[in-house]
Ligand SMILES: Nc1ncnc2c1ncn2[C@@H]1O[C@H](COP(=O)(O)OP(=O)(O)OP(=O)(O)O)[C@@H](O)[C@H]1O
């Protein structure tokens with residue numbers, strides 16, 4: 251099979267679609283996670299989702315479903331902890347993070363037979379995404395895009411300052427928890443394509459890249475979605491060309507984009523010029 | 531309708547074991563411009579924030595235009611209040627322009643699922659113009675100076691034409707010239723609407739020139755109140 255004929259294969263079309271859907275959903279959620287400074291919560295949720303998938307495999311239920319439940323649970327635990335001032339969120343996140351990794355490894359060890367399927371949830375494989383999972387991705391991506399458009403105002407106000415948003419009559423707490431829940435669902439739906447180890451960079455890299463380039467929230471959403479799809483497809487092409495793992499290539503391409511954006515960021519120059527005395 | 535724009539009845543607030551407000555009773559009549567003066571940690575910000583339902587009250591009752599805070603219509607109460615916070619928890623790279631920030635003050639009134647109208651945008655620009663920062667409308671909020679940010683936040687608070695205006699240290703980072711302008715601006719905003727205004731400040735001359743009366747607070751208690759001239763006299767007699 252030549253490299254070109256590969257692209258006409260149905261599994262490749264499906265991989266391109268899965269990559270694009272997951273890229274758009276992750277990028278939109280990523281904008282929220284990055285601008286609300288919840289990155290570590292994202293890391294935690296993605297590992298909880300991985301542990302959840304293994305629980306599903308272990309007990310013979312759908313890994314997609316169980317990873318959704320696990321990531322929602324993690325979001326539900328971390329939300330109130332990050333919310334309250336009395337316990338440092340860093341500590342809470344560290345505890346949940348290592349607990350879910352430990353649980354995942356324990357389940358991995360307990361799983362009978364070959365571990366290939368279990369490990370595929372760790373690395374992900376965009377070429378073998380199931381039909382069920384593709385539908386889930388389509389649903390999640392649509393829901394995320396629609397919600398961002400409908401609640402754009404409220405999201406913008408909460409990003410600016412959550413308490414001030416609440417004080418003006420916006421349901422800021424509901425927006426905050428919806429963001430956490432959607433991070434969880436998006437990460438879980440992307441897990442089988444991208445893998446538990448890498449999905450977090452799908453969430454954060456495009457948004458962080460776009461964040462270097464614009465001060466407009468609308469552009470931030472559009473640009474991150476665009477960059478994410480671009481990174482996804484370039485990564486996929488490179489992986490097909492050189493026969494390398496797709497998830498890894500996608501993440502490396504988006505990391506390269508981020509590095510380029512940081513080097514050429516107009517914001518960086520701006521901030522070094524004006525933020526001299528300010529604590530950044 | 532209540533003659534009070536807002537009212538505290540025997541309000542006690544505790545954080546853990548610490549009592550931060552001790553059975554505070556205070557009323558601000560409709561149309562009044564009241565100053566709130568006191569040491570750091572006296573409980574001034576906490577008192578303001580109880581009006582917004584941002585702080586749970588252990589005892590007593592807080593009322594806004596006769597409606598108890600904490601009741602179900604909290605969002606309606608909040609929409610009637612313009613609030614300038616003492617501190618913000620905002621990233622310097624936050625993806626909002628000055629105009630966006632002012633617009634966020636209108637969003638709750640516009641309602642979920644609706645888009646801001648041209649009229650909304652015009653009231654936001656109007657508010658920026660009043661605070662003399664219209665030329666900064668398209669600048670990212672995070673790169674503005676402290677005083678410029680404060681003006682934008684003041685614009686945000688008045689843009690929604692509130693009935694109750696709460697300002698927590700509005701002069702903390704504006705220059706002396708703008709303090710003078712601010713006195714004039716706040717008076718103008720205050721008198722042009724049927725507005726009731728509470729201003730928290732450490733700046734006694736500012737409060738004395740601005741307010742009808744000034745409430746003195748210390749260690750979570752209302753000590754009493756003085757007229758504008760009375761405040762400077764009082765300070766002369768050895769406050770601090
Ligand atoms: N969320 C909180 N948790 C615990 N203690 C708090 C909290 N908020 C305020 N306090 C305490 O309540 C007291 C009053 O605080 P407040 O901010 O109301 O004072 P203030 O009069 O506004 O002071 P300043 O002039 O410094 O702004 C302070 O001692 C503060 O430590």
Ligand SMILES: [Mg+2]
Nearest residue numbers: 574575616698
């Ligand atoms: Mg204060």
